[in-house]
Structures are given as C-alpha cells and as structure tokens.
Amino acid sequence: MEKHSVIIYILIAILTTNLIRVVPMALIKGPIRNRFVRSFLYYVPYVTLAVMTFPDMILVTPTPLPGVLAFAAGIIAAWLRLGLFAVAAICCAIVYLLSMLFAG
Amino acid sequence: MKSTQRNMRRDILDGLHVGIPIAMAYFAVAFSLGIIAAKAGLTAPMGFVSSFFTRASAGEYGTYTLIAAHAAYAELVVMCLVINLRYMLMSAALSQKIAPGTSRWHRLLMAVCITDEVFGVSYAHPGYTPPAYTYSAALISSLFWALGCALGIVAGNILPQQMVTALSMALYGMFLGIIIPPARKDRNVLYALAASFVLSGLCAAAPVVSGLSSGTRIVVLTVLISAVAAWLKPVNTEADGEA
Structure with missing residues (x-):
C-alpha cells in the first residue's frame, strides 16, 4: 500500500472543487440568449437542492418516521416563509424530540 | 461615489442578514462533518483550512470518507468532480445574475463563493446580485462552517448520537427553506x-x-x-x- 498524505488529499479537494466553480464563470461572458439554456439554468438550483434533500433526509434517521415528519414540517414551515434558520431548527427539534421519546 | 459606498455598506449588511442564519445552520452541519473528518485523521486546524476553502457538504463528506479509506488521489479528483458538478451549473446560472461591466475578478471571486446556500441567496437577490452581498454572506457562513468542522473534530464524540443525528437535519431544513418559498410564486x-x-x-x-x-x-x-x-x-x- 502506498502512503498518502492527508495534506495532499485536502489540497486536491480544495483545488478541484474551486476549479469547478470558476470555469463556467470564466467561460460565459455576456448574457445567455438561448431560451432553453436560460430556462434550464433557472430550474437547476431548485431541482438539485430538492434531489439532495429527498430521500436523504429520511435515510439519515435510524427509522424513516422522524425524517418523514421533519421533511413534512420543514416544507410547511418553509411554505409559511418562516426563514432558513427557523425551518432548520424545526427539523432538528422534531427529530431530537422523537429520538428522546422513543429512547426514553 | 458617496452613494456607491452607501450602497456597498447596505449590500454587506444585507449579505450578513441572510448569511447569519446560514452560518448557524452550517455550524451545526459542519460539526457533524467534523466527526467524520476526525475519523479520517484530520486535526482541528486541518479541518478548519479544508472546510474554509472547500465549503462543500456532500463533497467534503465524500473526501473524508475517501481519505479514511486511503483511496487513490485520482479517485478523489473524480469524486470531487462528480459530486460537485452542480456547482458548475450554479456558476453558469450565477453568471447571468451579475451586472454587465462587473470586473473579471469580481465574477471569478463570486464563483468561488458558491455553495448551495450562498448560491441560493445570491440567486434569490432581486435584480443583479452585487458582489459585496455574496462576499459577506459567504464570509460569515464559511467562517462558521470551518469553525464547526474544527470543533466537531475536537469535541464530536462527546455529543450523544441522537443529538448528532438531529443536528444533521439542519442542512436539509435549510435546503427546504431555500427551495419552497419560490414554489409559492x-x-x-x-x-x-x-x-x-x-x-x-x-x-x-x-x-x-x-x-x-x-x-x-x-x-x-x-x-x-x-x-x-x-x-x-x-x-x-x-x-x-x-x-
């Protein structure tokens, strides 16, 4: 087994991750005229965050139920525009309280 | 000149206003990330530097998992590319939100600031997004992200497992807070x-x-x-x- 350095791993991760961020910005000069591309880029952020949230949110908890409830409560709280911090706190609180309830 | 300065100060304050809730949630999430980083052999200063400059939840999770597995460097490059590919799309999307005539360096630095949430709030800014707004949101949230990771490395194993699981919900709650309100409109x-x-x-x-x-x-x-x-x-x- 060859020996790997943690520092080199970290440098690789930093370089690669930031390169990905910078390259499109460096290549795209003015506004994009193509309507399909504009529409595509409009939907990307919503879709990517949505697929990262579900089903991961219900897989993290030991049983799916607390995750499902936190997911539903998070959607309702966000729909009511409670703000990022409140929505995050509600999700954490639900999972914590349920785990206490069932562990106790 | 005066009015541009006043605008910039307002942009910085607005950026802090949206950045602070992100920072709180980041702190909690990074804390649980630090627990994994500790298992990969990172020290607290390493975790701080790594998190401050990478700022990628899923990407860092993958990185620390690969480090723990003694994976090949090439494998790490591929994993970082694939798991962070969405930043490419976000960078392209953000390029359309920057006022024409903004300097090249501002554009590139704004691209470096991209995380799911900093992109989310930058993209949600009405009209063109001022660089100072993105910078202040990114700086405050990155500091807490890095601090959370470092603290997680040091103290992660002290917290009970239920609490760590509950804290990991913060990330997803934050995502919902970003994507759901626009769906109403x-x-x-x-x-x-x-x-x-x-x-x-x-x-x-x-x-x-x-x-x-x-x-x-x-x-x-x-x-x-x-x-x-x-x-x-x-x-x-x-x-x-x-x-």
Missing part, C-alpha cells in the same frame, strides 16, 4: 420540485439505479429534470422579450 417550480422528490425517491429505492452513488444520482436527476422542465415550461424573461 411560480407554479412551474412547484411542479419541478414535486417531480424531483418523487423521482429522487424512486431512484434511491429502485433495484438497479439505487446502486448508483448519491453524487451520480444528484447530477443525473438535476440535468434530466431541469432539461425537461425547461423544454415543457420555458421561462419568460424580460431580457428576451418575446424571443
């Missing part, structure tokens, strides 16, 4: 979100597809669903007029 976003939740759930459960890594699933579904949404429901933008 734009029905097409609502449909796209519903399709995303359903397809993502199916892909994670379906026999063959569920073997894919979550990074691959995220990239494939993002490209597929966004393309279909763009084809079925293209956006009308004032810049295009009727084009």
